Amino acid sequence: MTVETSIAQLHPDRVLVRGYNLVQMAGRRSFGDTVYLLVMGELPQGKEGDLLEAIMVISAVHGIDSPSTHTARAVANCGVPLQTAVAAGISAIGENHGGAGEACARLLQEELDAYPDLPLDALAQQIVAQARAEKRRLPGFGHRFHDPDPRSDRLLLLASQWGLSGRHSALAEAIVATLRKVTGRSLPLNVDGAIGALISDLGMNWRYGKALFILGRTAGLIAHVQEELDTGKPFRFASKLDVEYLGVAERPLPQK
Amino acid sequence: MTVETSIAQLHPDRVLVRGYNLVQMAGRRSFGDTVYLLVMGELPQGKEGDLLEAIMVISAVHGIDSPSTHTARAVANCGVPLQTAVAAGISAIGENHGGAGEACARLLQEELDAYPDLPLDALAQQIVAQARAEKRRLPGFGHRFHDPDPRSDRLLLLASQWGLSGRHSALAEAIVATLRKVTGRSLPLNVDGAIGALISDLGMNWRYGKALFILGRTAGLIAHVQEELDTGKPFRFASKLDVEYLGVAERPLPQK
Amino acid sequence: MTVETSIAQLHPDRVLVRGYNLVQMAGRRSFGDTVYLLVMGELPQGKEGDLLEAIMVISAVHGIDSPSTHTARAVANCGVPLQTAVAAGISAIGENHGGAGEACARLLQEELDAYPDLPLDALAQQIVAQARAEKRRLPGFGHRFHDPDPRSDRLLLLASQWGLSGRHSALAEAIVATLRKVTGRSLPLNVDGAIGALISDLGMNWRYGKALFILGRTAGLIAHVQEELDTGKPFRFASKLDVEYLGVAERPLPQK
Amino acid sequence: MTVETSIAQLHPDRVLVRGYNLVQMAGRRSFGDTVYLLVMGELPQGKEGDLLEAIMVISAVHGIDSPSTHTARAVANCGVPLQTAVAAGISAIGENHGGAGEACARLLQEELDAYPDLPLDALAQQIVAQARAEKRRLPGFGHRFHDPDPRSDRLLLLASQWGLSGRHSALAEAIVATLRKVTGRSLPLNVDGAIGALISDLGMNWRYGKALFILGRTAGLIAHVQEELDTGKPFRFASKLDVEYLGVAERPLPQK
Secondary structure, three states, rough: OOOEOOOEEEEEEEEEEEOOEEHHHHEEEEEEHHHHHHHHHOOOOOHHHHHHHHHHHHHHHOOOOHHHHHHHHHHOOOOOOOHHHHHHHHHHOOOOOHHHHHHHHHHHHHHHHHHOOOOOHHHHHHHHHHHHHHOOOOOOOOOOOOOHHHHEEEHHHHHHHHHOHHHHHHHHHHHHHHHHHHHHHOOOOOOOHHHHHHHHHHHOOHHHHHHHHHHHHHHHHHHHHHHHHHHHHOOOOHOOOOOEEEEEEEEOOOOO | OEEOOOEEEEEEOEEEEEEEHHHHHHHEOHHHHHHHHHHHOOOOOOHHHHHHHHHHHOOOOOOOOOOHHHHHHHHHHHOOOHHHHHHHHHHHHOOOOOOHHHHHHHHHHHHHHHHOOHHHHHHHHHHHHHHOOOOOOOOOOOOOOOOHHHHHHHHHHHHHHHOOHHHHHHHHHHHHHHHHHHHHOOOOOOOOHHHHHHHHOOOOOOOHHHHHHHHHHHHHHHHHHHHHHHOOOOOOOOHHOOEEOOOOOOOOOOOO | EEEEEEEEEEEEEEEEOOOEHHHHHEEEHHHHHHHHHHOOOOOOOOOOOHHHOOOHHHOOOOOOOHHHHHHHHHHHOOOOOHHHHHHHHOOOOOOOOOHHHHHHHHHHHHHHHOOOOOOOHHHHHHHHHHHHOOOOOOOOEEOOOOOHHHHHHHHHHHHHOOOOHHHHHHHHHHHHHHHHHHHOOOOOOOOOHHHHHHHHHOOOOHHHHHHHHHHHHHHHHHHHHHHHHHOOOOOOHHHHOOEOOOOOOOOOOOOO | EEEEEEOOOEEEEEEEEEEEEEEHHHHOHHHHHHHHHHHHHHOOOOOOOHHHHHHHHHOOOOOOOOHHHHHHHHHOOOOHHEEEHHHHHHOOOOOOOOHHHHHHHHHHHHHHHHHHOOOOOHHHHHHHHHHHHHOOOOOEEEEHHHHOOOOHHHHHHHHHHHOOOHHHHHHHHHHHHHHHHOOOOOOOHHHHHHHHHHHHHOOOOOOOOHHHHHHHHHHHHHHHHHHHEEEEEEEOOOHHOOOEEEEOOOOOOOOO
């Protein structure tokens, strides 16, 4: 039995990726171009690879108190190899942290597919109304620390300057405006949401909304894990917790 | 109690990395420059960031039968989120796969530190003789499929063209020549070894020998996991195994 | 700020779990009783702990070609610590492998909650009809290798003998009978489904349907990882793949 | 090509483990007996399975501020499936946490192999003297919270009552006595060290010193992850950190 793939092909003297020689690409094409090729199957025609690099740069690192970073450092602190700690940090990029890019991309793509002819303002109002009726948060909007999220503004600006903006990011901005009008609160497009919107404008499947964030963040995880291996005293993370026990009081073990 | 870090600092309107505004870096600096900054604490003065990009490009993907890729796809095949499968693939980048870059960098750095005045040929002979006496493989030399490894040759060439080659990669090449002379066999510098040598020439701690490979490979893992989620039928990896049972024959369970 | 928990409380001379002294429990209470206490908050009144032990025994190991086992061995083969390989194996216990216990428990619990007064045969027919109308597989029914699954039969028998069977396992058996009648095919209750039904009869949240399987399987993963560390030659898993490349043919890299 | 194993063999109507029918074992043999069989290849002749159960019971849970538990909960808090969070917790059981059992078992086994005829007191003095000369901590001795560690005392007592104590645990106790005499400090045998000594007395390879702890702890991780999924508000772990930035001050991004 065989396993099929359309991504890479090995030869003793070269590695082909989507038909191109990866060895020749090194030094001639950026890592962003390579990621674009891996995902889309073709090399970019314009600045798409640069936009992916910008996404990765801006995702690379946030605070040590970002959940993925905190997890990677806490695991590194236990005395494990680098890759084990980095893997634990990546495994934490779930629905509540970093994962909103995927959900936001999906939302934007599905809504624009379902209502291709609706003006974006009307579509945004419909999306917000439905989420409020179902008491559902819209993924990619709002941030616990940044308002506005300067990372989103920067990425949207670059995409616009490079001619890579499209209807998905426009819809995201219409949703922000509608949310402000309807709720009276500011729920800015956060970095996950901006990534979700922009990779949708690039034509990528919504699943890559989380993947690009993971890829950029891996750089920061590596640096943080190394810093922890160099400087962290064992047990320093877990022991910082103040614990409150809410369970049943001590009781004798019954005879069996 | 507090956790200390020298990497990043958060403000509502910006994220500082080693003192620079990460938001401004997006679009102005490459991902390779950002990785260099994270690792070394300073922006590159020359083409160092480009060399890191070339390392990441060349590490991005190999065959589907590369252990990290195979693991990530096999886990994705079980019905888990993207980050869980990618994390499993990264966790497999250990001593036997991808990990030689760390060990090779350490070897080259420690030997050059210990014998700064020895000519490289003499040092290479001493290293090879000692490894043979201890029946130890030298990490970073030899590859099961590539001979020479075209990825190593390409990276060494780029480093040389960009003025970034140094004594570590020269020592690695002297070891290859010595191995050929002494053993009569060709044990080329493999891609792990080349990365280990070049990051040493850049002045990085040997621990980053594995980290750069991990970072590049994450791109390929993401594409492979997506392909598996799109096309793979459940159970297709595990069920490809032919199993030979070598244990004791069936026997009755004794009464207790 | 504090983190709350109702599970355990530490004292220098004892560890309390749900109010009982864990140190005294060792040697007096089984691991199955301890798991029951952790999950339910109380010690079992009857043979509930023995049933959990039986579930863990029967989940402990399956073929080396079971996905979680295959993953753990493939990762161990790359030269990583035991816990890294075991963790990778556990991370593969997803929707397509081991995860059906959770989905099956949820289905049984939700249907019995929604239709408490319907006879089980009628409820089974309604469930099967709806799944067929939606072209949805029922989780926990059917196995690629076992028919019937001897593990399910054994667990259901033990629960019945120990007075621990209830309406969830009865509904599961009614679904098997209905599936046979309606589809003409045998779709036996598999081990995941049996665990899901039985932990539901014990009053556990459906989420534990996957957890008990994970716990038992960890024993087998440990033994398999140790065997791999003792006997496995590097690269033996990935290199067993036959690969078929379906992508675009080789093409020249365009000038940028 | 084939993969060899001596552990399990599949038949449609039964699963054989080391030659015994796993299906029949459920309900007749404990999980501890099953673990012993998996590890040693034979069913226990005496209370060995009960001792393994006691080890697993006593390892099952500690504080929420134990590193593996803290990690699993922090990852669960990010919105991932149960198995992903449990896997992250297990991956943290490294050299600084839970891993000392492996190192301690290795030490005891290698010293007793190397000096089979030396009285245990003399051997303990030699081991302590050498560790002090090399400024090396002895793995398995000392605990940040418990002194003595009540878990170790309980396990040693059970092993003694059940006739399963041997020279490894006696050597461990001699080392404790020597440490007290030589250093004037109390460095009690901790739970990792007790497990390492007792599995050595059972004849197990030192590698299982960490494995038994992992297996028991998985039970606690599952309960803690479920509690987190039920009650934990997103971001509550990472955001508890107080961060002190020690890096370079803000500086302008140079033109490229």
